[in-house]
Amino acid sequence: MRLSTQSIWTVLVHLSAFALQAHAIDVDINSESSLKSAASEATYGAFKWYYGNETGQIPGAFPDKWWEGSQLFAAALNYWHLSGDTTYNEEVSMGLQWQGGDKGDYMPSNYSSYLGNDDQMFWGLAAMSAAEMKFPDRSSGYSWLSLAQGVFNTQKARWDTTSCGGGLRWQIFVYQAGYTMKNSVSNGGFFQLAARLARYTDDNEYLTWAEKIWDWSVSSPLVNNQTWNVADSTQCADDCANAGNVQWTYNYGAYLMGAAYLYNYTSDSKWLDATNGLLQKMSTTFFPHGNIIEDITCEPREICNNNEILFKGLTSQWLAYVALLVPSTADTIWPKLQSSGTAAAASCTGHNNNTCGVRWYQSKYDGWTGMEEQISVSQVFSANLLKYGNGVGPVTSKTGGDSKSNPNAGEGVTDSKPTYKPITGGDKAGASILTIGFVGGWIVIMVFMILGA
Ligand SMILES: *[C@@H]1O[C@H](CO)[C@@H](O)[C@H](O)[C@H]1NC(C)=O
Ligand SMILES: *[C@@H]1O[C@H](CO)[C@@H](O)[C@H](O)[C@H]1NC(C)=O
Numbered sequence: 537m538r539l540s541t542q543s544i545w546t547v548l549v550h551l552s553a554f555a556l557q558a559h560a561i562d563v564d565i566n567s568e569s570s571l572k573s574a575a576s577e578a579t580y581g582a583f584k585w586y587y588g589n590e591t592g593q594i595p596g597a598f599p600d601k602w603w604e605g606s607q608l609f610a611a612a613l614n615y616w617h618l619s620g621d622t623t624y625n626e627e628v629s630m631g632l633q634w635q636g637g638d639k640g641d642y643m644p645s646n647y648s649s650y651l652g653n654d655d656q657m658f659w660g661l662a663a664m665s666a667a668e669m670k671f672p673d674r675s676s677g678y679s680w681l682s683l684a685q686g687v688f689n690t691q692k693a694r695w696d697t698t699s700c701g702g703g704l705r706w707q708i709f710v711y712q713a714g715y716t717m718k719n720s721v722s723n724g725g726f727f728q729l730a731a732r733l734a735r736y737t738d739d740n741e742y743l744t745w746a747e748k749i750w751d752w753s754v755s756s757p758l759v760n761n762q763t764w765n766v767a768d769s770t771q772c773a774d775d776c777a778n779a780g781n782v783q784w785t786y787n788y789g790a791y792l793m794g795a796a797y798l799y800n801y802t803s804d805s806k807w808l809d810a811t812n813g814l815l816q817k818m819s820t821t822f823f824p825h826g827n828i829i830e831d832i833t834c835e836p837r838e839i840c841n842n843n844e845i846l847f848k849g850l851t852s853q854w855l856a857y858v859a860l861l862v863p864s865t866a867d868t869i870w871p872k873l874q875s876s877g878t879a880a881a882a883s884c885t886g887h888n889n890n891t892c893g894v895r896w897y898q899s900k901y902d903g904w905t906g907m908e909e910q911i912s913v914s915q916v917f918s919a920n921l922l923k924y925g926n927g928v929g930p931v932t933s934k935t936g937g938d939s940k941s942n943p944n945a946g947e948g949v950t951d952s953k954p955t956y957k958p959i960t961g962g963d964k965a966g967a968s969i970l971t972i973g974f975v976g977g978w979i980v981i982m983v984f985m986i987l988g989a
């Protein structure tokens with residue numbers, strides 16, 4: 537058979553297309569088994585960056601980015617829960633336990649001198665998920681539920697009425713740059729934690745706190761209960777008179793998930809209104825490219841830092857749970873998660889090893905590589921898998937949840953003062969890297985928003 541130049545060319549094009557396809561994550565978003573294998577690939581890629589289970593390493597430790605460990609483990613919990621694959625369970629269980637620290641409240645002394653309320657909260661939510669998924673408590677150590685309660689108790693003690701009539705500050709310690717601010721994710725995350733503890737334990741104290749955090753949030757410029765806009769942060773100096781309006785998926789998601797839990801738990805229409813309002817505003821804000829989720833503040837200019845790369849993955853997961861907890865939202869949410877999952881898979885053609893990128897809406901690999909990218913994609917695949925979970929939602933202590941409760945867990949409500957251990961060179965470096973990263977990024981974004989306005 538003779539081949540013309542033309543047909544040789546065609547064959548080459550097909551071969552190279554085939555070669556590329558062989559290194560993409562192929563996902564049929566309507567197939568449970570396809571989603572499972574895609575989630576397996578992405579989660580494997582995420583754990584390639586984890587060394588905490590190796591000899592001489594510390595379980596769950598992520599030097600210079602401690603909070604991100606909570607997201608690796610949260611993604612792994614979702615993956616296990618919905619696929620049945622136990623590959624990472626022991627590492628997750630060890631890490632989630634170890635970082636609970638001496639008091640069981642995710643203030644481990646190696647990190648506690650510089651971690652913020654949001655960092656601690658995210659570990660608390662991961663532990664809460666473990667309890668709600670019936671991830672087995674360890675035979676010794678802290679139960680998952682008590683770890684979440686430990687975070688709740690320490691944060692409750694930090695509720696700050698010295699400015700703005702209440703609210704949690706972003707940072708815990710005066711020497712941290714974010715101490716002068718109150719922000720949405722810390723308060724929205726605390727609200728969500730309280731809501732989930734209320735539903736799980738049926739203990740009224742958590743419901744009372746969820747309402748208190750919510751009422752304060754809507755009375756501040758952070759959450760607007762008419763337009764459902766969620767701003768990022770506000771300053772204590774002028775008593776939270778105003779807020780910038782930087783938009784992040786996870787700020788909305790934190791409050792949305794809390795409202796959905798409370799509606800599921802109380803059937804109070806107030807929470808349905810909040811759920812619908814926030815979801816509607818998210819729909820018109822974060823999906824400028826069809827139904828594909830996008831952190832619009834950083835993606836178009838490719839200025840997302842590692843924290844920000846995680847936001848839309850964890851928000852996707854929250855959206856999936858909202859669809860389950862408040863079934864009337866399902867028709868709005870699933871098409872978005874399906875388009876996002878399909879686009880995310882198309883971004884996973886990097887390095888000939890299924891490395892995933894940041895900008896899912898481009899539906900191709902965009903050159904970024906990291907644990908954060910892998911975690912986000914794992915999360916959006918698991919989010920889609922929840923549709924095949926036969927409606928099995930987060931359990932409560934009345935529906936099979938058996939994680940042990942300790943309402944007094946954590947450092948205790950009276951002593952929230954840090955013990956100022958001598959800061960080592962390593963701590964300082966870590967703290968200043970974090971601070972420079974956060975504050976620097978924040979300033980860049982504020983300048984960008986101001987100039988752009
Ligand atoms: C894929 O390749 C990149 C670049 O070499 C590497 O950083 C990453 O860990 C690899 N991922 C997997 C799953 O092997
Ligand atoms: C750590 O976990 C990874 C992946 O989860 C696994 O491949 C590796 O064998 C584990 N290492 C040890 C020392 O257990």
Ligand SMILES: *[C@@H]1O[C@H](CO)[C@@H](O)[C@H](O)[C@H]1NC(C)=O
Pocket residue numbers: 594597634635636637644645646
């Ligand atoms: C804190 O650091 C010490 C020394 O490196 C280590 O042994 C310990 O496991 C760490 N604890 C946590 C919770 O990371």
Ligand SMILES: *[C@@H]1O[C@H](CO)[C@@H](O)[C@H](O)[C@H]1NC(C)=O
Pocket residue numbers: 754755756761
């Ligand atoms: C909205 O928030 C304000 C507090 O700023 C409150 O007075 C009002 O009742 C809230 N409206 C609804 C519908 O919850």
Ligand SMILES: *[C@@H]1O[C@H](CO)[C@@H](O)[C@H](O)[C@H]1NC(C)=O
Pocket residue numbers: 799800803860861862863927928929930
């Ligand atoms: C509460 O959530 C469960 C899923 O966990 C769902 O089956 C149920 O319909 C929800 N209840 C209400 C009142 O929406």
